[in-house]
Amino acid sequence: MIPERAGGRDPGPRRREATDLYATVLEVVKRYHGSARITRVSYGAGMPVDRLRLLVERLVALGLLQSEDLDGRPAFDITARGQEFLDTYWKMRGFVEGLDRLAHDQNPKNRR
Amino acid sequence: MVEGNLRVEKNSTIEADGVVQVAGIAQFTGNVQVVGDLRCRALESEDGRVQVSGNLEVEDRAEADDGELEVGGRFKAGSVDVDQRLTLHGPAETGRLEVGGRLEAESTVTSTRVSVGGRLRVAGKLTAESVEAGGAVDLAEVSLEEMEVGGLIRVERGEVRRRIEVGGKFVSVGPLSFGEFEAGGFAEFRDSATGGSIDVGGVITAAKDLTFTRLHVGGFGEIRGNGKGRDLEVGGRFGVGGSLSLTGTAEVGGRLSVGGPVEAETLEIGGRFEAERAVVRGRVEVGGVVATRSGLKAASIELGHRSSATGPLVGGRVQLNRKASVEDIYGDVVELDRDASARKVVAGDVSLGDGAVVGEVVYIRTLRVSPYAKVRASQQVAQLPPFPL
Numbered sequence: 001m002i003p004e005r006a007g008g009r010d011p012g013p014r015r016r017e018a019t020d021l022y023a024t025v026l027e028v029v030k031r032y033h034g035s036a037r038i039t040r041v042s043y044g045a046g047m048p049v050d051r052l053r054l055l056v057e058r059l060v061a062l063g064l065l066q067s068e069d070l071d072g073r074p075a076f077d078i079t080a081r082g083q084e085f086l087d088t089y090w091k092m093r094g095f096v097e098g099l100d101r102l103a104h105d106q107n108p109k110n111r112r
Numbered sequence: 113m114v115e116g117n118l119r120v121e122k123n124s125t126i127e128a129d130g131v132v133q134v135a136g137i138a139q140f141t142g143n144v145q146v147v148g149d150l151r152c153r154a155l156e157s158e159d160g161r162v163q164v165s166g167n168l169e170v171e172d173r174a175e176a177d178d179g180e181l182e183v184g185g186r187f188k189a190g191s192v193d194v195d196q197r198l199t200l201h202g203p204a205e206t207g208r209l210e211v212g213g214r215l216e217a218e219s220t221v222t223s224t225r226v227s228v229g230g231r232l233r234v235a236g237k238l239t240a241e242s243v244e245a246g247g248a249v250d251l252a253e254v255s256l257e258e259m260e261v262g263g264l265i266r267v268e269r270g271e272v273r274r275r276i277e278v279g280g281k282f283v284s285v286g287p288l289s290f291g292e293f294e295a296g297g298f299a300e301f302r303d304s305a306t307g308g309s310i311d312v313g314g315v316i317t318a319a320k321d322l323t324f325t326r327l328h329v330g331g332f333g334e335i336r337g338n339g340k341g342r343d344l345e346v347g348g349r350f351g352v353g354g355s356l357s358l359t360g361t362a363e364v365g366g367r368l369s370v371g372g373p374v375e376a377e378t379l380e381i382g383g384r385f386e387a388e389r390a391v392v393r394g395r396v397e398v399g400g401v402v403a404t405r406s407g408l409k410a411a412s413i414e415l416g417h418r419s420s421a422t423g424p425l426v427g428g429r430v431q432l433n434r435k436a437s438v439e440d441i442y443g444d445v446v447e448l449d450r451d452a453s454a455r456k457v458v459a460g461d462v463s464l465g466d467g468a469v470v471g472e473v474v475y476i477r478t479l480r481v482s483p484y485a486k487v488r489a490s491q492q493v494a495q496l497p498p499f500p501l
Contacts, residue, residue, distance in 0.1 A: 027262025027279055028229050028246035039178070043196050043213035044229025044246045086262075087296055087313065090280045094297025094314020095331050097281065101317075 021047070023089045025055055026064060026082050034077040035070055118152070120144050122160055131167075149185065157181065167202070203236065237270075258291075269303070304337070321354075332366070349383075356387075367400075379410070389423075391501060396427075402438075409501040413443075424500045430459075442499040448485075458496055 016024075028044035029036040038056065042049045056076065059065040064082035067074045078086075104110050114134040122142020126132060134152035142160035149166035155174040162176065167185035174181065176194040187204040194210070200217040209215070212229045220236035228245040237253040246262045254270035260277045269286030276282065276290050281298040290307040293299070299310075301318040309326045310316070316333035324341035331348050338354035344362040355372035362368060362376050367384040374390035381398045389406035390396075399416040402408055404423035413427040421438040430443040432452040439455045446459040451467035458474045464485040473479055473490040474497070481487055 030262060031229055031244055031246045040212040040229055046230055086279055090296030091313035091330060093280055097298045098315030098331060
């Protein structure tokens with residue numbers, strides 16, 4: 001869901017890459033403030049639970065997510081490193097979008 | 113009218129001429145369809161999709177565990193917690209509204225707090241204290257206290273009184289007012305926008321006027337209309353199509369290009385500064401190039417090593433560092449460092465370092481010229497001619 005581009009002059013959605021998936025999961029987990037269950041995250045991220053589990057394991061292993069037992073089941077929360085990942089990811093996406101637009105405006109075919 | 117609880121198993125359809133009223137809890141398992149209106153104290157569903165074709169009124173809580181809820185008519189509930197998807201075709205009025213996956217509303221939504229794990233789309237006006245979503249948000253008119261979204265926000269118009277925070281990208285189509293604003297990546301205001309502090313990690317564009325207290329941009333940006341605020345801080349390049357009016361500082365690492373006039377308290381530009389004219393109450397420091405049509409006026413102006421200026425410089429104190437090259441300078445005190453040059457200097461006191469070159473000097477009090485500096489013509493006068501700006 002994240003890679004979509006809004007606006008009439010955008011070239012359309014791009015393919016979701018691995019970094020997009022990680023960012024999607026981190027953003028959804030962040031919304032639950034420490035009580036993110038895997039099923040809830042799967043609904044939010046639009047991803048099947050089995051695939052999501054693997055992804056979450058990787059994020060936990062890298063210290064971007066942390067897991068805690070909540071009523072006998074694991075619940076996830078984003079870590080400071082996870083937030084750092086998101087900040088960097090979005091900043092880079094912003095730059096790329098800005099550069100794409102400059103390139104688009106510079107292209108003689110797109111000038112009115 | 114059901115006096116106690118109503119329990120309905122999967123793949124059932126309930127039809128009623130009037131309103132189906134349940135005094136207790138309406139409990140559904142699997143896919144259930146209610147043709148008509150439903151009114152109950154609480155609604156609990158599990159593992160399926162509950163569709164109510166008419167109005168749904170839930171006094172207390174509406175919960176869909178591992179399931180979806182779809183309401184064709186008006187929806188009213190004390191609180192809502194749907195795991196997968198909530199689809200609303202009519203207007204909704206709820207307390208806390210929580211959806212794990214996706215919330216789609218074709219009409220207005222009025223709620224205390226809206227929290228969506230994935231996507232949120234509201235076609236009518238959304239009124240709430242707070243909106244939170246993990247993924248993408250597509251809204252029409254909004255009246256909110258705050259909004260925090262992980263991915264993208266697209267909003268038609270309205271106001272977010274306290275704070276907008278978006279991880280990725282923000283787009284507003286119509287006029288928007290807000291308190292604080294923070295976007296990690298990209299922000300685009302397609303119509304006029306008025307807000308407090310604006311912080312954008314990457315890139316900002318405003319198609320019309322933008323008003324702010326502090327605008328901080330990590331990358332680059334532009335305002336195609338007029339920019340008005342207190343402070344502007346940009347890491348890279350920034351452009352303003354109209355005027356730029358600041359009560360505080362403009363600090364731009366790269367290039368600041370303004371089509372109209374500039375007003376500010378102080379101006380610090382690492383690279384190039386372009387404007388129709390600029391009037392700065394305090395200090396101006398430019399590392400690269402100054403290019404104005406009508407001039408740059410400030411209490412003090414300092415141009416960096418090898419910098420240059422076109423258009424007159426008017427200051428209380430004007431200082432050119434080594435190898436800087438300018439046209440006309442008007443000031444109270446003017447100093448040219450080694451190898452700096454000016455076409456004309458009009459000032460109270462003038463000091464020219466080694467290798468400095470000036471075409472014409474008009475001064476009142478002192479003219480100090482290094483033996484290695486060149487002045488083609490100089491004139492001491494009792495009163496200076498009027499300065500530009």
